[in-house]
Amino acid sequence: MIWASLILGISTAAFWTFSRSFIEVAAEYSDWQLSGFWVIIGLFGVLGGFFGSLVEKWGLSLAYKLGSLSIALASIILPFTPGNWLMSYLSAGIFGCSYIFWTGILLVWGIRVFITNASLGIGIPFLLLAVGQELGSLLAGLLVGIWD
Numbered sequence: 001m002i003w004a005s006l007i008l009g010i011s012t013a014a015f016w017t018f019s020r021s022f023i024e025v026a027a028e029y030s031d032w033q034l035s036g037f038w039v040i041i042g043l044f045g046v047l048g049g050f051f052g053s054l055v056e057k058w059g060l061s062l063a064y065k066l067g068s069l070s071i072a073l074a075s076i077i078l079p080f081t082p083g084n085w086l087m088s089y090l091s092a093g094i095f096g097c098s099y100i101f102w103t104g105i106l107l108v109w110g111i112r113v114f115i116t117n118a119s120l121g122i123g124i125p126f127l128l129l130a131v132g133q134e135l136g137s138l139l140a141g142l143l144v145g146i147w148d
């Protein structure tokens with residue numbers, strides 16, 4: 001759970017930090033289309049919350065794998081189709097849904113690990129998720145600077 005939280009933060013930081021800027025530079029989007037990109041992430045994030053029940057139905061292991069594949073899919077679609085707003089929005093939707101789904105997985109996992117102290121089960125994964133996002137943003141920024 002600790003490594004999963006940290007790695008999720010690292011691996012999603014570039015999307016959170018640079019995805020909107022990437023499509024803005026890589027293609028010609030209007031201001032409302034760029035704003036719509038964030039709206040899609042948020043709307044589909046709400047949908048991802050509804051998938052939390054799948055953890056109970058399918059088990060933590062299968063939910064983990066499904067969440068990982070969907071986050072990867074969103075991160076792969078965007079750089080290959082930045083000029084296609086439909087595909088960019090699809091990437092945003094998959095990312096928003098799977099990110100919130102993943103945070104739900106972390107909640108369930110954390111509470112199961114710290115069964116006698118649920119607050120630790122919630123706090124530790126989210127602390128490490130935030131640390132991972134900080135590290136991931138730093139690494140992504142360094143890589144962007146090198147390739148720029």
